[in-house]
Structure formats: structure tokens, C-alpha cells
Amino acid sequence: MxxxxxxxVTGAAGQIGYALLFRIASGEMLGxxxxxxxxxxxxxxxxxxAALRGVMMELEDCAFxxxxxxxxxxxxxxAFKDADYALLVGAMPRGPGMERKDLLLKNAEIFTVQGKALxxxxxxxxxxxxxxxxxxxxxxxxxxxxxDLPAKNFTAMxxxxxxxxxxxxxxxxxVAVADIKKLTxxxxxxxxxxPDYRFATVDGKSLKDTINDADWNANTFIPTVGxxxxxxxxxxxLSSAASAANAAIDHMHDWALGSNxxxxxxxxxxxxxxxxxEGIIYGVPVITANGEYTRVEGLAIDDFSRVAMDKTLAxxxxxxxxxxxxL
Ligand SMILES: NC(=O)c1ccc[n+]([C@@H]2O[C@H](COP(=O)([O-])OP(=O)(O)OC[C@H]3O[C@@H](n4cnc5c(N)ncnc54)[C@H](O)[C@@H]3O)[C@@H](O)[C@H]2O)c1
Ligand SMILES: O=C(O)C[C@H](O)C(=O)O
Numbered sequence: 001m002x003x004x005x006x007x008x009v010t011g012a013a014g015q016i017g018y019a020l021l022f023r024i025a026s027g028e029m030l031g032x033x034x035x036x037x038x039x040x041x042x043x044x045x046x047x048x049x050a051a052l053r054g055v056m057m058e059l060e061d062c063a064f065x066x067x068x069x070x071x072x073x074x075x076x077x078x079a080f081k082d083a084d085y086a087l088l089v090g091a092m093p094r095g096p097g098m099e100r101k102d103l104l105l106k107n108a109e110i111f112t113v114q115g116k117a118l119x120x121x122x123x124x125x126x127x128x129x130x131x132x133x134x135x136x137x138x139x140x141x142x143x144x145x146x147x148d149l150p151a152k153n154f155t156a157m158x159x160x161x162x163x164x165x166x167x168x169x170x171x172x173x174x175v176a177v178a179d180i181k182k183l184t185x186x187x188x189x190x191x192x193x194x195p196d197y198r199f200a201t202v203d204g205k206s207l208k209d210t211i212n213d214a215d216w217n218a219n220t221f222i223p224t225v226g227x228x229x230x231x232x233x234x235x236x237x238l239s240s241a242a243s244a245a246n247a248a249i250d251h252m253h254d255w256a257l258g259s260n261x262x263x264x265x266x267x268x269x270x271x272x273x274x275x276x277x278e279g280i281i282y283g284v285p286v287i288t289a290n291g292e293y294t295r296v297e298g299l300a301i302d303d304f305s306r307v308a309m310d311k312t313l314a315x316x317x318x319x320x321x322x323x324x325x326x327l
Pocket of ligand 2: 093094100133160228229230232239240244
């Protein structure tokens with residue numbers, strides 16, 4: 001049996017937390033041979049702490065063989081102590097009629113505090129996934145607040161957008177989701193994101209040629225994927241939770257255990273490639289292996305894509321300016 005690893009989850013009593021923790025404890029994230037110690041953070045409010053105690057009772061009641069320990073706390077330095085993985089979910093969600101960036105100033109402080117706590121107490125190799133919105137800029141804030149940790153260890157969740165794009169494409173082309181390779185979503189987790197299937201293949205054949213519908217791409221596919229979060233809020237009255245937790249599991253699973261040579265999308269600090277200034281947390285195609293991600297380099301960027309990639313970049317730069325005073 002492997003030694004247990006420490007997995008910190010913030011917002012553990014929230015919607016996404018409830019859809020996430022049981023899957024982590026059952027081994028779906030890090031493997032069926034990897035014991036985990038869950039270190040769960042919630043707000044220092046009676047209601048939040050009581051709800052967290054309830055979640056922990058339910059975790060106990062599952063008798064998961066891989067759950068090697070649990071900590072529930074309102075102190076980030078307890079939650080992140082020696083953490084090998086940190087899923088930063090806890091933040092305010094948007095409601096109907098809001099954009100994710102409307103949450104920026106409300107949620108930003110959470111990520112300065114938590115970045116500092118990670119810097120102080122987490123494993124030096126901690127892998128951080130920011131889910132709380134606006135996810136890219138919150139990941140940027142956490143990264144900048146943790147100068148002693150490697151910047152590459154801070155990532156934002158674009159995987160939900162990647163999975164949404166996969167399903168829309170599978171429906172359109174009448175193919176199986178699992179057969180679509182080489183898809184990506186560039187940029188910000190916001191309506192400006194650019195889901196891009198120019199390189200995608202199905203059974204080695206170009207998906208773009210199979211679909212052959214530029215109008216559908218520009219006027220249906222891209223806006224449908226970009227506005228899917230709002231469509232879920234409109235339908236459910238609450239933001240996505242099970243699909244968000246599922247994407248977080250996919251992101252961390254692939255980062256830890258590898259993507260078997262396949263492309264996945266992660267929001268990662270830019271290295272300056274593709275015309276994205278260094279340090280901006282931007283969705284890009286990566287291949288993961290041995291606990292590391294490697295950007296897919298050298299892809300051709302045509303005029304349509306350049307405009308789309310610059311638009312989502314401009315939004316990220318605007319968000320970064322909006323939080324500069326906190327860093
Ligand atoms: N990146 C994505 O693809 C994606 C997808 C879905 C949701 N989200 C975002 O994830 C976040 C959580 O969504 P949810 O539906 O679970 O919300 P929720 O309101 O159900 O749960 C959030 C939980 O976080 C807790 N919390 C708030 N501040 C905290 C802090 N400083 N420390 C610890 N816990 C804290 C709250 O008490 C609450 O229990 C939101 O910001 C939402 O917009 C992102
Ligand atoms: O859209 C939201 O506010 C929640 C989440 O980011 C989503 O994409 O479902």
C-alpha cells in the first residue's frame with residue numbers, strides 16, 4: 001500500500017465540495033491504490049462548520065478503505081499543512097445575470113490569504129487547482145501570494161469548458177466523446193474563452209473537415225460552450241456543481257497520473273508562448289506525465305484564432321489590473 005497523501009479542499013461544505021469529496025475518498029482522483037488524508041476548510045461560521053461536520057460524518061459512514069484520515073478546520077494553515085494537493089473551491093458563486101468577473105473583488109481576498117498560507121505550510125510540491133471564480137485570476141492571485149512555491153504548481157480549471165466542448169462536438173459530429181482527440185480551450189474561464197477544434201481528430205481524421213461548418217463554429221459552438229455556465233444557472237437556479245466537481249477530478253487525476261499522451265486543457269501560468277505574456281493564467285493544451293504538464297507547442301494560430309485568443313487575453317489583463325493593488 002502507498003503512503004497516504006494529503007488533499008486539501010476549501011469550501012468543503014458547499015455544493016461542489018459535496019460532489020467532490022466522496023469521489024476523492026473513493027480513489028477516483030488519485031487512483032484506487034492511493035490512500036488520502038482529507039484536510040477540509042470552511043468559513044469560521046457556525047452554520048458552515050456544522051455543515052462541514054455533517055459532511056465528515058457522511059464520509060465516515062462510507063467507510064472508504066482509502067480514506068486514511070480527515071481534518072475539518074476554519075484555519076487555512078491547518079487545512080494546507082503539508083498538503084500535496086490543494087483544491088481551492090471555496091468562494092462565492094455567481095447568480096443569474098452576473099458575470100464571473102463580477103465576483104472578482106468579493107473573492108480576491110480569499111486567494112491572497114490562502115496563497116500566503118500555502119506558501120507557509122504546504123508541501124513544496126503542492127499541486128494547486130483553483131475552481132472558485134473568476135478561476136484564472138484567483139489562481140494568479142494565489143500564485144503571486146506564494147512566492148516560495150513554484151509558479152507552475154498553480155493552475156485554474158478550464159477542464160469543465162473542455163468537457164463541455166467535447167460533448168457539443170460529439171453531438172454535432174455524431175461521434176463518441178472518447179474518440180475525439182486534440183481539442184483545447186484557450187484563455188479565460190469566462191464567455192471570452194475560445195474552444196478550438198481546428199486540430200481535433202476522430203479516428204485520425206480531421207474533426208473540423210468532418211463538421212465543415214464555420215458558421216456553426218462561430219455562431220453556435222463557441223457561444224454555447226462559453227455561456228454554458230450561465231445556462232446551467234438559468235436552468236437550476238444554482239451554478240454547476242456535479243459537472244464542476246467531475247472536471248476537478250479529471251484535472252487533478254490527469255496532472256497526477258498522466259493523460260496517456262492525450263491533450264487536455266489546463267489554465268497554467270504562461271511561459272510567453274502563443275503571444276500570451278508570461279505569468280498570465282491562460283487555458284492551453286497540455287499533455288501530462290509523471291506529475292508534470294507540458295504545453296503543446298508550435299500550433300499554428302490563424303487570424304480568427306488570434307482575434308479570439310487576444311480577446312480573452314485582454315479580459316485577463318483587465319482582471320489582473322483590477323487586483324494589482326492586492327498583490
Ligand atoms: N472553474 C469552474 O469551472 C467552476 C465551475 C463551477 C463553479 N465554480 C465556482 O466555484 C465556487 C464554489 O461554488 P459552489 O457552487 O460550491 O458554491 P457554494 O456557495 O455552494 O459553496 C462554497 C463554499 O465555500 C465556502 N467558503 C467561502 N469562502 C471561503 C473561504 N474563504 N474559505 C473556505 N471556505 C469558504 C462557503 O461557506 C461555502 O460552503 C464558486 O466561486 C463558483 O463560481 C467554478
Ligand atoms: O458559470 C458559473 O458561474 C459557474 C461555473 O464557472 C460554470 O462554468 O459552470
